[in-house]
Amino acid sequence: MNIEQALQQRSSVRAFTNQTISGEIVRGLLKKASQAPSGGNMQPWRVTAVGGQALKDLSAKAKVTEPVQRPGLSYPAGLWEPYRSRRFENGEDLYRALNIGREDKAARLEQLAKNSQMFGAPVGIFIAVEERMGYAQWIDLGIYLQSFMLLAAEQGLATCAQGFWRMYSDMLIEQLALPAGYQIAFGVALGYEDTSAPINQWQSSRADSEEWLSLKGLD
Template sequence: MDVFHALQQRRSVRAFLPQAPSADTVRALMEGAARAASGGNLQPWRVLALTGEPLAQTLQAVAQAQPEAYANSLSYPPDLWEPYRTRRFANGEDLYRSIGIPRDDKAARLEQLGKNAEFFGAPVGLFICVDQRMGLPQWMDLGIYLQSLMLLAVENGLATCAQGFWRRYDGALAAHLGLPANYSVAVGVALGFEDTQAPINTLQASRAPFEEWAELRGF
């Protein structure tokens, strides 16, 4: 599989089979993704992969914790403007439509949101962490690592879902996972084999047309 094909195939999967990939496979993904570019070769990521009892214990710790007060401001800017507001709204509506949840069924929507806290049933959960003293350039490096990891997963027949959700429980996770001082969870990643029979996995997020966000000059 070439990189372009992997990019076309990658998407956020939200229902997984119980079978876990092997430790060798998970390590190969994590280690391979570390070839990602980083400014000054800082390699600012710290990555934990959990399965089995360690994963179950972590999910239990989060279930007993309270989300942090500032968490809602971490994923998107406040008062999101166009065209980003419409893109986010459309993506959410498409997701709930794929599983037959109408807009006025708030309880069902909250139940679906709660599945974030279970890694959507994935048998492996990864936490990509960063030293809080790092700046925006290093967070961009984390994004390059994350994309590399997800593309390698596709190449190996695996599915992923990157989740900013876990930043809501950064303090509880840092304590439970025993992260070094100053480290925070930047993003979680659900990893496993896709449940191809799950309706939610029929969702294919749209992309804005090239002309909306790009220009070619001097060609």
């Protein structure tokens, strides 16, 4: 599999099989991803992989923990075009794939809650960063994340990156015994895709390149 194929294969999988993954494979993928570039070679990521009963315990803890929205770590307030429409259409397409109507708030909340269960994945990855770090270091985290997800795709594994876990940062810092002064940047579900699940039959669209791409001084 080449890089282009890995990019095409990678998607946000929201239903996994119960097939387990060895710690050796998980460790290998996370270590290889650390070849990702970072400004000043600071490598600002701190990564914790969780599986088995430990992951079940975290999921149970999340269910009884009040989520906290952190300003500036989610979508901007009053989202404008074209981003508002893209986000809206993405959500509607996702729920349509599950045959969940707009008026069915209970079913939508039930689907949202599956984030706390890593969508059934056997491994949850949590990436933390020091609170003192800035915008540039968060870019580095994104590069690490993409590197990891592409490496996982190469191995036939599926992933789903989750900003959801930022709402449970304090709980996770405590439960994962991370040093003071850190915050959770995102979680990643890792496992094998349940190809029979309706949610995995849908993939989000991409904007036409004419909306965001320009070339100057090139033939």
